[in-house]
Amino acid sequence: MFERPRGTNDWTPEDMVKRRYVESAFVGVAESFGFREIQTPLFESLELFAAKSGPGVVEELYAFKDKGNRDVALRPEFTASIVRFYVNELRSLPKPIKVYCYGPAFRYEEPQKGRYREFEQLDAEVIGGATLASDAEVIALAIGTMRAIGLKQVRARIGHIGMLRAFLPFGPADQAKVLHALDKKNVPMLEDELRRLTHEELTDPLKRIIGLHGDAAILDEAQKLLGGKGGEAFGYLRQLREQLAHYGISPSEYEFDMGVVRGLDYYTGMVFELDSPNLGAEKQVGGGGAYTLAEVFGGEPVAQTGFALGVDRLVMAAEAEGVFGPAPALDAYVVPIGEAVRGKAVEILTTIRAAGLRADIDLVGRGPSKNLDYANTSRARYAVLVGEKELKKDAVGLRDLKAGTQREVPVRSLVEALTKA
Numbered sequence: 001m002f003e004r005p006r007g008t009n010d011w012t013p014e015d016m017v018k019r020r021y022v023e024s025a026f027v028g029v030a031e032s033f034g035f036r037e038i039q040t041p042l043f044e045s046l047e048l049f050a051a052k053s054g055p056g057v058v059e060e061l062y063a064f065k066d067k068g069n070r071d072v073a074l075r076p077e078f079t080a081s082i083v084r085f086y087v088n089e090l091r092s093l094p095k096p097i098k099v100y101c102y103g104p105a106f107r108y109e110e111p112q113k114g115r116y117r118e119f120e121q122l123d124a125e126v127i128g129g130a131t132l133a134s135d136a137e138v139i140a141l142a143i144g145t146m147r148a149i150g151l152k153q154v155r156a157r158i159g160h161i162g163m164l165r166a167f168l169p170f171g172p173a174d175q176a177k178v179l180h181a182l183d184k185k186n187v188p189m190l191e192d193e194l195r196r197l198t199h200e201e202l203t204d205p206l207k208r209i210i211g212l213h214g215d216a217a218i219l220d221e222a223q224k225l226l227g228g229k230g231g232e233a234f235g236y237l238r239q240l241r242e243q244l245a246h247y248g249i250s251p252s253e254y255e256f257d258m259g260v261v262r263g264l265d266y267y268t269g270m271v272f273e274l275d276s277p278n279l280g281a282e283k284q285v286g287g288g289g290a291y292t293l294a295e296v297f298g299g300e301p302v303a304q305t306g307f308a309l310g311v312d313r314l315v316m317a318a319e320a321e322g323v324f325g326p327a328p329a330l331d332a333y334v335v336p337i338g339e340a341v342r343g344k345a346v347e348i349l350t351t352i353r354a355a356g357l358r359a360d361i362d363l364v365g366r367g368p369s370k371n372l373d374y375a376n377t378s379r380a381r382y383a384v385l386v387g388e389k390e391l392k393k394d395a396v397g398l399r400d401l402k403a404g405t406q407r408e409v410p411v412r413s414l415v416e417a418l419t420k421a
């Protein structure tokens with residue numbers, strides 16, 4: 001009767017197991033890196049996102065007026081909110097501020113596989129650390145999360161937006177338009193912008209620079225193409241490579257890519273993206289880099305860097321790489337053999353649950369054999385058969401549903417038998 005809004009999803013219990021797995025892999029690595037969880041609102045004042053996110057994001061905002069006639073927008077990402085929180089409340093804390101959060105974000109995009117209007121991000125930011133050390137830390141966290149999820153094919157591409165900005169002799173607003181065209185890999189749009197800015201001679205070198213990717217050798221090539229502009233960026237990327245090696249990140253896990261432009265306007269330094277080769281058009285599972293936002297929101301200049309990963313795409317990448325096995329949904333399914341033993345069966349069920357195991361019982365009144373079918377399809381590890389005959393001996397039948405074997409177990413050692421197995 002009612003259609004789900006376009007670009008949104010319903011997630012089944014099986015989907016949620018995978019989504020929680022990805023979230024907890026990220027949370028585990030982030031906590032091990034000393035990041036701490038925060039939360040910010042789902043909606044903010046419209047200006048917060050309009051201030052510096054750039055045309056790509058502003059066009060896609062879910063913006064509306066609330067009942068007090070205030071312009072608000074659903075968050076399209078976390079970074080602007082986190083920096084607002086930092087400038088207003090966290091900046092007196094000892095630096096660096098290392099925080100993470102995760103949850104839904106909203107962009108009015110054209111939906112397709114892996115691109116939704118409501119999607120979920122995992123986000124981490126470092127504010128107020130030294131630039132190089134912080135950039136290396138966030139890349140290590142992003143790659144560490146890929147490893148923890150079990151993704152072996154995802155690669156990072158690392159570039160430097162400062163290098164590109166140094167090459168563009170325009171003010172920030174015009175730079176944003178050219179960078180937007182580069183990010184969309186839209187050559188006609190790029191040509192139009194450069195014609196408008198009467199800098200058509202930049203078209204070819206720009207196309208060649210953003211086409212450069214590979215190992216550290218391409219940094220020399222790019223440096224030559226830029227003709228001396230943006231020189232610090234290349235030295236910086238070489239240093240970053242050394243830092244990453246100390247983290248145990250091998251050059252096979254990333255490449256340098258001068259074409260990493262990013263779709264958001266606030267980046268000013270190192271930028272990076274992570275791709276899964278298995279996802280087709282929407283293969284980017286994450287992205288981030290060093291940015292300047294605190295200053296825009298009234299704070300003092302401070303190094304800021306971070307990234308966000310897309311949960312929806314990480315789950316798809318993990319599915320494609322065969323990371324998920326068929327996980328048992330229940331430890332035990334309790335089957336009362338006859339209504340007379342139902343009370344006792346519930347007591348046994350309650351003991352199993354109290355031990356922290358996942359246990360369920362028939363709520364429909366099925367017969368024993370139908371109940372065993374149900375236990376099998378609901379992927380329980382064990383069926384606990386509660387019958388009058390066994391109860392007289394203070395025992396139950398314990399059926400291993402995978403092996404198809406059954407034995408009698410005293411009620412008092414049932415939890416132990418379920419845990420040991």
Ligand code: HAM
Pocket residue numbers: 076077078079107109114115116117118119120121123124125263264284285286287288289291305306307308309310311312313
């Ligand atoms: P972003 O590249 O816009 O960066 O988004 C990060 C990730 O979110 C993408 O790589 C993608 O996996 C996922 N994502 C974005 N849009 C969608 C969508 N419509 N459907 C599904 N997944 C999507 C940021 O948002 C920055 N705030 C990252 C950052 C943090 N930079 C510095 N700190």
